[in-house]
Amino acid sequence: MTSIGYLGPKGTFTKIAVDATFNGEHKEDYKTIPECIDAVDSGEIDIGVVPLENAIEGTVQLTIDYLIHQVRIPVVGEIVVPIQMHLLVRGNMISEEAEIEEVHSHSHAIAQCQQYLHHHFNHAKVAVTTSTARAAEMVSNSDKPIAAIGNRAAASEYGLEIFKENIHDYPNNHTRFLILSHQPEKVNIKREAKGEKTTLLITLPSDKAGALHQILSAFAWRKLNLSKIESRPTKTGLGNYFFIIDVNQSYDDILLPGVKAELEALGCQVTILGSYPVYDIL
Numbered sequence: 001m002t003s004i005g006y007l008g009p010k011g012t013f014t015k016i017a018v019d020a021t022f023n024g025e026h027k028e029d030y031k032t033i034p035e036c037i038d039a040v041d042s043g044e045i046d047i048g049v050v051p052l053e054n055a056i057e058g059t060v061q062l063t064i065d066y067l068i069h070q071v072r073i074p075v076v077g078e079i080v081v082p083i084q085m086h087l088l089v090r091g092n093m094i095s096e097e098a099e100i101e102e103v104h105s106h107s108h109a110i111a112q113c114q115q116y117l118h119h120h121f122n123h124a125k126v127a128v129t130t131s132t133a134r135a136a137e138m139v140s141n142s143d144k145p146i147a148a149i150g151n152r153a154a155a156s157e158y159g160l161e162i163f164k165e166n167i168h169d170y171p172n173n174h175t176r177f178l179i180l181s182h183q184p185e186k187v188n189i190k191r192e193a194k195g196e197k198t199t200l201l202i203t204l205p206s207d208k209a210g211a212l213h214q215i216l217s218a219f220a221w222r223k224l225n226l227s228k229i230e231s232r233p234t235k236t237g238l239g240n241y242f243f244i245i246d247v248n249q250s251y252d253d254i255l256l257p258g259v260k261a262e263l264e265a266l267g268c269q270v271t272i273l274g275s276y277p278v279y280d281i282l
């Protein structure tokens with residue numbers, strides 16, 4: 001049976017992405033994103049699902065950096081999930097905000113509720129956990145007046161109450177999750193894809209004026225639509241960057257190989273991180 005690893009425990013947003021995309025496969029939770037990625041790389045599991053980018057907070061640096069610098073696993077799919085953050089507490093324990101002494105969650109969840117926390121919980125200690133569901137689990141095991149930021153599935157998984165709904169600072173909140181696998185033939189998804197993407201990792205030749213402009217023109221004159229461009233440090237010194245570019249189409253036989261050849265002729269290094277379908281959970 002195909003096994004799928006995810007950032008756990010049960011009740012994370014990642015688990016919501018997995019449940020909405022895969023059928024009855026064996027699902028294995030991991031405590032951290034690197035542990036999940038390592039497990040795919042070593043073959044302990046067939047497929048891994050990890051968060052990549054949130055509409056409010058941006059890229060999950062841990063995921064992208066781990067995939068660039070530590071472990072290269074092809075991206076075989078993307079899942080886009082709507083995100084609603086709630087404040088979760090143990091039942092019958094808390095009647096007003098002022099009683100809550102600590103708020104726990106994943107750093108990305110805390111960042112998505114920054115304004116809310118600033119206005120309502122300046123009195124409280126805010127603490128980072130490995131995931132939102134881990135925070136919910138901690139709250140359920142504690143007899144202190146503390147709260148977690150997480151989703152409705154975590155509230156029911158750990159028997160918590162929703163003290164305040166929808167505390168994320170901006171309404172159109174979505175997260176992109178990556179499906180990673182060395183064995184694309186094992187990826188069996190129960191949804192229709194809504195499109196295709198290709199993600200490229202590009203290293204520029206050093207100190208060449210106009211290099212980024214030339215890179216972008218290679219896409220532009222072929223009318224290739226880009227949905228994201230981001231720079232990340234190469235970690236070799238200040239001012240050295242990779243560019244990560246998402247193109248809104250699959251790696252075809254003509255256009256994208258043409259871009260790759262053109263960029264290599266300019267002295268760039270080009271790596272294809274994946275060409276994959278996109279699934280939207282609505």
Ligand SMILES: O=C(O)C(=O)Cc1ccccc1
Nearest residue numbers: 012013014106108109131132
């Ligand atoms: O901690 C979780 O529930 C995750 O899956 C990571 C995450 C955190 C915040 C928004 C989306 C995903």
